[in-house]
Amino acid sequence: MFSSIFEDTMVTGNWQQVQRAGEEKQPVLFPLGVIEEHGPHLPLGADIYWSAAMCRLVKERLGALGQKCVIGAPYYWGVNYCTGGFPGSFSLKPETMQQVLFEIFENLKDFGFSEIYCFSYHGDSFHVRAIAEAIKRVNAELGIHVRLVLESMDLRLYGWQGDEEFLLVSNPDYPMEWFEEQEPSEAGLLDIHAGAFETAVLNHFCPEQVNLELAKELKSSSLSKEGMKKWLQGGESTREVVPLGYAGNPAGYQVVSKHVEEMLALQSADIAMRILKKGKDND
Numbered sequence: 001m002f003s004s005i006f007e008d009t010m011v012t013g014n015w016q017q018v019q020r021a022g023e024e025k026q027p028v029l030f031p032l033g034v035i036e037e038h039g040p041h042l043p044l045g046a047d048i049y050w051s052a053a054m055c056r057l058v059k060e061r062l063g064a065l066g067q068k069c070v071i072g073a074p075y076y077w078g079v080n081y082c083t084g085g086f087p088g089s090f091s092l093k094p095e096t097m098q099q100v101l102f103e104i105f106e107n108l109k110d111f112g113f114s115e116i117y118c119f120s121y122h123g124d125s126f127h128v129r130a131i132a133e134a135i136k137r138v139n140a141e142l143g144i145h146v147r148l149v150l151e152s153m154d155l156r157l158y159g160w161q162g163d164e165e166f167l168l169v170s171n172p173d174y175p176m177e178w179f180e181e182q183e184p185s186e187a188g189l190l191d192i193h194a195g196a197f198e199t200a201v202l203n204h205f206c207p208e209q210v211n212l213e214l215a216k217e218l219k220s221s222s223l224s225k226e227g228m229k230k231w232l233q234g235g236e237s238t239r240e241v242v243p244l245g246y247a248g249n250p251a252g253y254q255v256v257s258k259h260v261e262e263m264l265a266l267q268s269a270d271i272a273m274r275i276l277k278k279g280k281d282n283d
Protein backbone atom coordinates (compact mmCIF):
# COMPACT_ATOMS: atom_id res chain seq x y z
CA MET A 1 0.00 0.00 0.00
CA PHE A 2 1.44 3.34 -1.11
CA SER A 3 0.56 6.06 1.34
CA SER A 4 2.82 9.00 0.56
CA ILE A 5 5.67 10.06 -1.72
CA PHE A 6 7.46 11.17 1.45
CA GLU A 7 7.43 7.69 2.97
CA ASP A 8 10.94 6.41 3.70
CA THR A 9 12.55 9.62 2.34
CA MET A 10 14.73 12.06 4.34
CA VAL A 11 11.64 14.28 4.66
CA THR A 12 10.08 12.10 7.35
CA GLY A 13 13.33 12.01 9.35
CA ASN A 14 14.98 14.73 11.43
CA TRP A 15 18.00 16.93 10.69
CA GLN A 16 20.34 14.81 12.77
CA GLN A 17 19.61 11.76 10.64
CA VAL A 18 20.38 13.80 7.53
CA GLN A 19 23.62 14.99 9.12
CA ARG A 20 24.64 11.43 9.98
CA ALA A 21 23.84 10.12 6.49
CA GLY A 22 25.88 12.98 5.01
CA GLU A 23 28.83 12.26 7.30
CA GLU A 24 28.67 8.63 6.23
CA LYS A 25 28.63 9.80 2.60
CA GLN A 26 25.62 7.62 1.88
CA PRO A 27 24.46 7.72 -1.75
CA VAL A 28 21.27 9.75 -2.27
CA LEU A 29 18.45 8.33 -4.39
CA PHE A 30 16.63 11.40 -5.69
CA PRO A 31 13.02 10.96 -6.91
CA LEU A 32 12.07 13.41 -9.67
CA GLY A 33 8.73 13.82 -11.38
CA VAL A 34 6.26 16.33 -12.73
CA ILE A 35 2.65 17.22 -12.07
CA GLU A 36 1.09 16.42 -15.40
CA GLU A 37 -2.17 15.20 -16.91
CA HIS A 38 -2.17 11.42 -17.36
CA GLY A 39 -5.50 10.77 -19.09
CA PRO A 40 -8.79 10.33 -17.22
CA HIS A 41 -7.72 7.12 -15.43
CA LEU A 42 -4.44 8.17 -13.76
CA PRO A 43 -3.62 10.99 -11.31
CA LEU A 44 -1.56 14.08 -12.14
CA GLY A 45 1.16 12.84 -9.80
CA ALA A 46 1.79 9.55 -11.66
CA ASP A 47 5.45 10.24 -12.42
CA ILE A 48 6.48 11.23 -8.91
CA TYR A 49 4.62 8.24 -7.43
CA TRP A 50 6.58 6.05 -9.82
CA SER A 51 10.01 7.51 -9.02
CA ALA A 52 9.38 7.56 -5.27
CA ALA A 53 8.34 3.89 -5.38
CA MET A 54 11.31 2.96 -7.55
CA CYS A 55 13.72 4.67 -5.13
CA ARG A 56 12.27 2.54 -2.33
CA LEU A 57 12.78 -0.66 -4.33
CA VAL A 58 16.40 0.27 -5.07
CA LYS A 59 16.96 1.25 -1.42
CA GLU A 60 15.72 -2.18 -0.37
CA ARG A 61 18.09 -3.87 -2.83
CA LEU A 62 21.05 -1.77 -1.71
CA GLY A 63 20.23 -2.61 1.90
CA ALA A 64 20.28 -6.31 1.06
CA LEU A 65 23.75 -5.77 -0.44
CA GLY A 66 24.90 -4.09 2.79
CA GLN A 67 24.91 -0.55 1.36
CA LYS A 68 23.07 2.17 3.28
CA CYS A 69 21.52 5.00 1.29
CA VAL A 70 19.03 7.79 1.75
CA ILE A 71 16.08 8.85 -0.42
CA GLY A 72 16.13 12.59 -1.06
CA ALA A 73 13.20 14.99 -0.81
CA PRO A 74 10.87 14.35 -3.78
CA TYR A 75 11.04 16.96 -6.53
CA TYR A 76 8.05 17.36 -8.82
CA TRP A 77 8.15 20.60 -10.80
CA GLY A 78 9.37 20.09 -14.34
CA VAL A 79 8.95 20.74 -18.03
CA ASN A 80 5.73 19.58 -19.70
CA TYR A 81 6.11 20.71 -23.26
CA CYS A 82 3.96 18.01 -24.94
CA THR A 83 1.04 17.96 -22.49
CA GLY A 84 1.29 21.63 -21.47
CA GLY A 85 -2.01 22.39 -23.25
CA PHE A 86 -4.00 20.36 -20.68
CA PRO A 87 -5.21 21.84 -17.39
CA GLY A 88 -3.25 20.24 -14.56
CA SER A 89 0.08 20.06 -16.43
CA PHE A 90 2.29 22.52 -14.57
CA SER A 91 5.31 23.49 -16.63
CA LEU A 92 8.49 25.35 -15.80
CA LYS A 93 10.88 26.86 -18.30
CA PRO A 94 13.88 24.54 -18.71
CA GLU A 95 16.22 27.24 -17.36
CA THR A 96 14.05 27.70 -14.24
CA MET A 97 14.11 23.98 -13.59
CA GLN A 98 17.86 23.75 -14.14
CA GLN A 99 18.48 26.51 -11.64
CA VAL A 100 16.20 24.95 -9.00
CA LEU A 101 17.84 21.55 -9.46
CA PHE A 102 21.31 23.07 -9.31
CA GLU A 103 20.52 24.70 -5.96
CA ILE A 104 19.01 21.48 -4.57
CA PHE A 105 22.19 19.60 -5.51
CA GLU A 106 24.15 22.41 -3.87
CA ASN A 107 22.10 21.93 -0.67
CA LEU A 108 22.76 18.20 -0.71
CA LYS A 109 26.47 18.87 -1.11
CA ASP A 110 26.33 21.23 1.89
CA PHE A 111 24.71 18.42 3.91
CA GLY A 112 27.77 16.27 3.14
CA PHE A 113 26.53 14.14 0.24
CA SER A 114 28.65 13.63 -2.85
CA GLU A 115 26.92 10.86 -4.77
CA ILE A 116 23.40 11.47 -6.06
CA TYR A 117 21.27 9.31 -8.37
CA CYS A 118 18.30 10.94 -10.12
CA PHE A 119 15.28 8.75 -10.84
CA SER A 120 12.95 10.22 -13.46
CA TYR A 121 10.18 8.55 -15.47
CA HIS A 122 8.93 11.58 -17.35
CA GLY A 123 10.10 11.30 -20.95
CA ASP A 124 9.58 14.88 -22.23
CA SER A 125 12.91 15.54 -23.90
CA PHE A 126 13.07 19.19 -22.76
CA HIS A 127 12.63 17.92 -19.21
CA VAL A 128 15.26 15.19 -19.47
CA ARG A 129 17.74 17.56 -21.10
CA ALA A 130 17.15 20.15 -18.36
CA ILE A 131 18.06 17.51 -15.77
CA ALA A 132 21.16 16.53 -17.76
CA GLU A 133 22.30 20.16 -18.06
CA ALA A 134 21.84 20.81 -14.33
CA ILE A 135 23.82 17.67 -13.57
CA LYS A 136 26.66 18.54 -15.94
CA ARG A 137 26.94 21.99 -14.41
CA VAL A 138 26.88 20.78 -10.82
CA ASN A 139 29.44 18.05 -11.45
CA ALA A 140 31.79 20.54 -13.12
CA GLU A 141 31.32 23.40 -10.64
CA LEU A 142 30.93 21.57 -7.33
CA GLY A 143 33.00 18.45 -7.98
CA ILE A 144 30.37 15.95 -6.82
CA HIS A 145 28.99 12.92 -8.65
CA VAL A 146 25.40 13.34 -9.76
CA ARG A 147 23.95 10.92 -12.30
CA LEU A 148 20.66 10.38 -14.09
CA VAL A 149 19.51 6.76 -14.03
CA LEU A 150 18.47 5.70 -17.53
CA GLU A 151 17.73 2.39 -19.26
CA SER A 152 20.03 1.59 -22.16
CA MET A 153 17.07 1.25 -24.56
CA ASP A 154 16.16 4.91 -23.90
CA LEU A 155 19.61 6.33 -24.76
CA ARG A 156 18.74 6.74 -28.43
CA LEU A 157 15.80 9.04 -27.54
CA TYR A 158 18.29 11.66 -26.41
CA GLY A 159 21.19 10.86 -28.72
CA TRP A 160 23.45 9.69 -25.88
CA GLN A 161 26.03 6.89 -26.08
CA GLY A 162 25.83 5.56 -22.54
CA ASP A 163 29.37 6.38 -21.43
CA GLU A 164 28.50 9.97 -20.43
CA GLU A 165 29.71 10.97 -16.95
CA PHE A 166 26.23 12.27 -16.00
CA LEU A 167 24.47 8.94 -16.60
CA LEU A 168 24.02 5.67 -14.76
CA VAL A 169 22.89 3.33 -17.52
CA SER A 170 21.01 0.23 -16.46
CA ASN A 171 20.50 -2.74 -18.70
CA PRO A 172 18.39 -5.43 -17.01
CA ASP A 173 18.09 -8.77 -18.71
CA TYR A 174 14.39 -8.78 -19.63
CA PRO A 175 13.16 -12.00 -21.30
CA MET A 176 12.51 -11.21 -24.98
CA GLU A 177 9.12 -13.00 -24.89
CA TRP A 178 7.75 -10.14 -22.81
CA PHE A 179 8.02 -7.80 -25.77
CA GLU A 180 6.24 -10.17 -28.13
CA GLU A 181 2.99 -10.43 -26.19
CA GLN A 182 1.33 -7.23 -27.34
CA GLU A 183 -1.98 -7.15 -29.18
CA PRO A 184 -1.54 -7.36 -32.98
CA SER A 185 -3.49 -4.12 -33.44
CA GLU A 186 -0.80 -2.28 -31.43
CA ALA A 187 2.11 -3.47 -33.61
CA GLY A 188 4.29 -0.62 -34.84
CA LEU A 189 2.52 1.93 -32.63
CA LEU A 190 3.98 3.85 -29.69
CA ASP A 191 2.59 3.52 -26.16
CA ILE A 192 4.40 6.40 -24.51
CA HIS A 193 2.17 8.21 -22.04
CA ALA A 194 -0.42 6.89 -19.59
CA GLY A 195 -0.88 3.82 -21.79
CA ALA A 196 -0.52 0.10 -21.15
CA PHE A 197 2.90 0.30 -19.59
CA GLU A 198 2.44 3.27 -17.30
CA THR A 199 -1.03 2.13 -16.21
CA ALA A 200 0.40 -1.28 -15.27
CA VAL A 201 3.30 0.26 -13.31
CA LEU A 202 1.04 2.69 -11.43
CA ASN A 203 -1.46 -0.06 -10.71
CA HIS A 204 1.36 -2.11 -9.24
CA PHE A 205 2.80 0.65 -7.04
CA CYS A 206 -0.37 2.47 -5.99
CA PRO A 207 -3.55 0.70 -7.15
CA GLU A 208 -5.73 3.04 -5.12
CA GLN A 209 -4.67 5.85 -7.48
CA VAL A 210 -5.75 4.09 -10.69
CA ASN A 211 -9.26 3.90 -12.15
CA LEU A 212 -8.97 0.42 -13.67
CA GLU A 213 -12.64 0.13 -14.61
CA LEU A 214 -12.20 3.19 -16.79
CA ALA A 215 -8.79 2.09 -18.14
CA LYS A 216 -10.36 -1.15 -19.42
CA GLU A 217 -12.88 0.84 -21.48
CA LEU A 218 -10.57 3.44 -23.00
CA LYS A 219 -9.86 3.01 -26.72
CA SER A 220 -6.23 2.86 -27.80
CA SER A 221 -4.63 6.11 -28.93
CA SER A 222 -1.14 4.67 -29.41
CA LEU A 223 0.82 6.86 -31.77
CA SER A 224 1.86 6.29 -35.37
CA LYS A 225 4.93 8.16 -36.66
CA GLU A 226 2.67 10.95 -37.88
CA GLY A 227 0.85 11.05 -34.55
CA MET A 228 4.17 11.24 -32.74
CA LYS A 229 5.11 14.35 -34.72
CA LYS A 230 1.88 16.06 -33.62
CA TRP A 231 2.35 14.90 -30.02
CA LEU A 232 5.78 16.51 -29.96
CA GLN A 233 4.41 19.86 -31.14
CA GLY A 234 2.63 20.41 -27.82
CA GLY A 235 -0.37 22.67 -27.15
CA GLU A 236 -3.40 22.25 -29.42
CA SER A 237 -1.62 19.81 -31.77
CA THR A 238 -1.11 17.36 -28.92
CA ARG A 239 -4.71 17.75 -27.80
CA GLU A 240 -5.88 17.04 -31.33
CA VAL A 241 -4.03 13.74 -31.57
CA VAL A 242 -4.75 12.58 -27.98
CA PRO A 243 -7.98 14.36 -26.93
CA LEU A 244 -8.23 12.47 -23.63
CA GLY A 245 -4.56 12.99 -22.78
CA TYR A 246 -3.15 9.47 -22.98
CA ALA A 247 -0.88 8.37 -25.83
CA GLY A 248 -1.08 4.61 -25.66
CA ASN A 249 -3.43 1.78 -24.87
CA PRO A 250 -4.51 1.90 -21.21
CA ALA A 251 -6.60 -1.29 -21.54
CA GLY A 252 -3.41 -3.14 -22.50
CA TYR A 253 -2.25 -2.86 -18.87
CA GLN A 254 -3.67 -6.36 -18.35
CA VAL A 255 -1.01 -7.93 -20.60
CA VAL A 256 1.85 -5.86 -19.15
CA SER A 257 0.69 -6.52 -15.58
CA LYS A 258 1.64 -10.20 -15.84
CA HIS A 259 5.32 -9.28 -15.78
CA VAL A 260 5.41 -5.88 -14.17
CA GLU A 261 6.50 -7.03 -10.72
CA GLU A 262 9.32 -9.14 -12.11
CA MET A 263 10.33 -6.37 -14.49
CA LEU A 264 10.63 -3.83 -11.67
CA ALA A 265 12.54 -6.35 -9.57
CA LEU A 266 15.06 -6.95 -12.37
CA GLN A 267 15.35 -3.22 -12.93
CA SER A 268 15.91 -2.30 -9.28
CA ALA A 269 18.42 -5.12 -8.76
CA ASP A 270 20.40 -4.00 -11.81
CA ILE A 271 20.40 -0.34 -10.72
CA ALA A 272 21.46 -1.23 -7.15
CA MET A 273 24.33 -3.34 -8.43
CA ARG A 274 25.54 -0.50 -10.66
CA ILE A 275 25.26 2.09 -7.86
CA LEU A 276 27.39 -0.13 -5.65
CA LYS A 277 29.97 -0.43 -8.39
CA LYS A 278 30.04 3.34 -9.08
CA GLY A 279 30.51 3.97 -5.36
CA LYS A 280 33.56 1.73 -5.36
CA ASP A 281 34.93 3.45 -8.48
CA ASN A 282 34.57 6.85 -6.76
CA ASP A 283 36.55 5.75 -3.69
Ligand SMILES: [Zn+2]
Pocket residue numbers: 038046047121122193194198
Ligand atom coordinates in the same frame (compact mmCIF):
# COMPACT_ATOMS: atom_id res chain seq x y z
ZN1 LIG B 1 4.03 9.68 -16.72
